[in-house]
Amino acid sequence: MANCSRARSLLSLMAIRSGASASSPLRQFCSSAALSKFGNVGFIGLGMMGSRMVNNLIKARYRVAVHDINYDVMKMFADRGVPTRETPFEIAESSDVVITMLPSSSHVFDVYTGKNGLLHGGNFLRPWLLIDSSTIDPQTSRKLSAIVSNCTLKGKKDDQRSPVMLDAPVSGGVLAAECGTLTFMVGGLEEAYLEAKQLLLSMGKNTIYCGGTANGSAAKICNNLAMAVSMLGVSEALALGQSLGITASTLTRVFNSSSARCWSSDTYNPVPGVMDCVPSSRNYEGGFASKLMAKDLSLAAASAKEVDLKCPLTFQAQEIYLELCKEGHEAKDFSSVFRHYYGGSDE
Amino acid sequence: MANCSRARSLLSLMAIRSGASASSPLRQFCSSAALSKFGNVGFIGLGMMGSRMVNNLIKARYRVAVHDINYDVMKMFADRGVPTRETPFEIAESSDVVITMLPSSSHVFDVYTGKNGLLHGGNFLRPWLLIDSSTIDPQTSRKLSAIVSNCTLKGKKDDQRSPVMLDAPVSGGVLAAECGTLTFMVGGLEEAYLEAKQLLLSMGKNTIYCGGTANGSAAKICNNLAMAVSMLGVSEALALGQSLGITASTLTRVFNSSSARCWSSDTYNPVPGVMDCVPSSRNYEGGFASKLMAKDLSLAAASAKEVDLKCPLTFQAQEIYLELCKEGHEAKDFSSVFRHYYGGSDE
Numbered sequence: 001m002a003n004c005s006r007a008r009s010l011l012s013l014m015a016i017r018s019g020a021s022a023s024s025p026l027r028q029f030c031s032s033a034a035l036s037k038f039g040n041v042g043f044i045g046l047g048m049m050g051s052r053m054v055n056n057l058i059k060a061r062y063r064v065a066v067h068d069i070n071y072d073v074m075k076m077f078a079d080r081g082v083p084t085r086e087t088p089f090e091i092a093e094s095s096d097v098v099i100t101m102l103p104s105s106s107h108v109f110d111v112y113t114g115k116n117g118l119l120h121g122g123n124f125l126r127p128w129l130l131i132d133s134s135t136i137d138p139q140t141s142r143k144l145s146a147i148v149s150n151c152t153l154k155g156k157k158d159d160q161r162s163p164v165m166l167d168a169p170v171s172g173g174v175l176a177a178e179c180g181t182l183t184f185m186v187g188g189l190e191e192a193y194l195e196a197k198q199l200l201l202s203m204g205k206n207t208i209y210c211g212g213t214a215n216g217s218a219a220k221i222c223n224n225l226a227m228a229v230s231m232l233g234v235s236e237a238l239a240l241g242q243s244l245g246i247t248a249s250t251l252t253r254v255f256n257s258s259s260a261r262c263w264s265s266d267t268y269n270p271v272p273g274v275m276d277c278v279p280s281s282r283n284y285e286g287g288f289a290s291k292l293m294a295k296d297l298s299l300a301a302a303s304a305k306e307v308d309l310k311c312p313l314t315f316q317a318q319e320i321y322l323e324l325c326k327e328g329h330e331a332k333d334f335s336s337v338f339r340h341y342y343g344g345s346d347e
Numbered sequence: 348m349a350n351c352s353r354a355r356s357l358l359s360l361m362a363i364r365s366g367a368s369a370s371s372p373l374r375q376f377c378s379s380a381a382l383s384k385f386g387n388v389g390f391i392g393l394g395m396m397g398s399r400m401v402n403n404l405i406k407a408r409y410r411v412a413v414h415d416i417n418y419d420v421m422k423m424f425a426d427r428g429v430p431t432r433e434t435p436f437e438i439a440e441s442s443d444v445v446i447t448m449l450p451s452s453s454h455v456f457d458v459y460t461g462k463n464g465l466l467h468g469g470n471f472l473r474p475w476l477l478i479d480s481s482t483i484d485p486q487t488s489r490k491l492s493a494i495v496s497n498c499t500l501k502g503k504k505d506d507q508r509s510p511v512m513l514d515a516p517v518s519g520g521v522l523a524a525e526c527g528t529l530t531f532m533v534g535g536l537e538e539a540y541l542e543a544k545q546l547l548l549s550m551g552k553n554t555i556y557c558g559g560t561a562n563g564s565a566a567k568i569c570n571n572l573a574m575a576v577s578m579l580g581v582s583e584a585l586a587l588g589q590s591l592g593i594t595a596s597t598l599t600r601v602f603n604s605s606s607a608r609c610w611s612s613d614t615y616n617p618v619p620g621v622m623d624c625v626p627s628s629r630n631y632e633g634g635f636a637s638k639l640m641a642k643d644l645s646l647a648a649a650s651a652k653e654v655d656l657k658c659p660l661t662f663q664a665q666e667i668y669l670e671l672c673k674e675g676h677e678a679k680d681f682s683s684v685f686r687h688y689y690g691g692s693d694e
Contacts, residue, residue, distance in 0.1 A: 222598055243654040244654065251557075254570055255573060257553060259615070304587050312583075
């Protein structure tokens with residue numbers, strides 16, 4: 001976890017700095033009363049996504065305390081006057097709601113149930129609501145939700161309300177996290193979702209209630225598998241078209257006015273030069289890393305195996321992205337599959 | 348070819364009848380002077396697509412003569428006062444431009460080069476422009492184009508102009524053919540494309556010039572392979588989501604507001620009940636048959652092999668559609684892959 005967080009920290013510094021600049025003086029915002037019923041928000045996981053989400057919470061005048069295992073990132077927030085906590089448990093102790101934004105299922109499980117974790121191995125919780133925005137497998141979301149709902153709220157022995165966990169992964173990537181235009185896919189109790197909606201909308205532009213526990217996580221991995229398969233289909237089609245003598249720009253125009261139209265062709269085209277302001281036009285830098293896509297496809301493939309569903313394209317997509325990572329392109333945007341796997345030439 | 352045409356004929360009768368009703372009295376239209384430089388249009392292939400395209404040519408007041416090997420279909424047109432010809436060669440002899448809309452590469456090759464074919468095995472042609480709107484492999488388009496351009500125009504010995512073939516396959520399906528809203532993807536000489544544009548727009552709403560010879564055919568098979576892969580990705584994702592407990596409607600809403608958005612999710616959703624007026628909501632009747640998708644994927648796969656390009660998802664998609672056909676679903680719309688291959692349940 002340390003290495004992972006260390007790798008994220010450098011990239012996070014820019015976000016933290018830009019956040020400080022955009023909402024300065026932050027100290028003043030941090031001490032402002034939040035508009036929501038959640039007076040104190042705890043946030044765990046200050047990576048590329050999380051640090052930007054915190055910035056937007058602060059802009060929306062929530063009182064936020066943060067935690068990350070990376071000391072440098074924590075210090076950056078502390079220097080801006082944002083309260084920091086040494087452990088997830090300390091976050092839980094001082095918050096009405098806790099949001100986690102972590103790299104994988106095991107990180108989330110550890111932050112919830114580990115030593116000095118949110119639940120501190122015990123049965124009592126201060127925050128009645130825990131929101132996990134990480135992209136993790138639905139099985140882990142379901143397991144953690146059950147553990148959380150078996151806890152009792154501290155100091156409210158007579159209150160019948162149980163703590164609640166919502167799985168609320170996001171779509172939109174780093175830029176959307178920065179601009180506060182994320183979409184949250186939320187699974188869990190609908191009542192809790194409705195109470196959390198205002199809080200989520202301070203970091204995003206849209207929330208979609210997906211039904212019961214773990215349905216947010218399920219929606220996210222299903223979305224990403226469909227996106228990956230689409231990207232691969234568009235990449236194969238554009239590579240084949242170029243080999244047959246038709247330019248990617250022309251072929252993209254055909255797709256976008258026809259039945260091959262998709263986000264990977266009209267918004268995030270994988271061929272350099274076809275669109276401005278997308279990773280393919282800046283050497284596949286930024287965006288959504290291939291290693292993250294490989295991870296999401298692994299979650300989808302594992303889920304498909306668990307429910308005994310044949311998903312040949314999902315498995316094939318997973319293999320392709322694992323191969324891409326092995327070949328050293330794991331940090332490149334996932335649209336780089338066009339160049340590095342299909343060997344497409346530039347226009 | 349006879350069987351194939353026979354199978355199409357019954358379905359064509361409705362189109363012919365509706366055409367007669369929509370533009371009656373047709374006899375008057377047929378004898379009207381056409382607005383374009385192409386006074387006499389020959390049309391070969393009166394299947395589900397072709398018969399509807401002819402109706403729109405007639406509505407636009409072109410003088411059209413038609414040919415099909417199916418006598419019943421020919422008779423229906425003759426009864427409406429549309430001139431019919433016994434052979435492709437007779438069509439060529441009476442036309443300034445000939446449009447073909449046939450089921451496969453071999454049909455097109457035969458109509459062009461066979462006994463009593465358009466070229467009549469000779470070197471002289473009356474029409475200076477031949478337009479093939481069939482979906483065929485780029486190799487055949489290229490070969491036929493070369494043969495055509497080596498012919499000499501009849502009675503124009505001093506004219507330097509050579510006959511020209513355009514490959515101009517369409518997207519949009521039967522409904523678009525009926526409504527005149529097809530999109531033509533055109534390969535060949537740009538000058539010829541510009542001269543043909545008005546004619547094409549009488550059957551469609553859009554034309555896209557794709558570059559040199561065979562680029563229209565290439566664009567079409569690339570579009571359809573990307574569409575097939577997208578449909579399979581969306582189907583796997585929706586089937587997986589349902590297995591994990593999330594409804595297809597909710598998941599579709601997630602996709603359409605996120606990065607999995609595509610034509611197969613927002614316009615042609617494969618799950619019954621999610622959208623009105625799509626094949627999945629009428630037991631996968633109508634639309635684009637799985638056997639046609641299997642054929643197009645075979646063309647794409649063959650082209651990929653020829654240019655030595657790895658296209659694993661294309662090959663996998665081809666296998667899935669061939670399997671679907673073997674299982675007896677060849678006449679169902681290609682979105683039926685959701686139910687028949689992935690075994691998705693209704694909502």
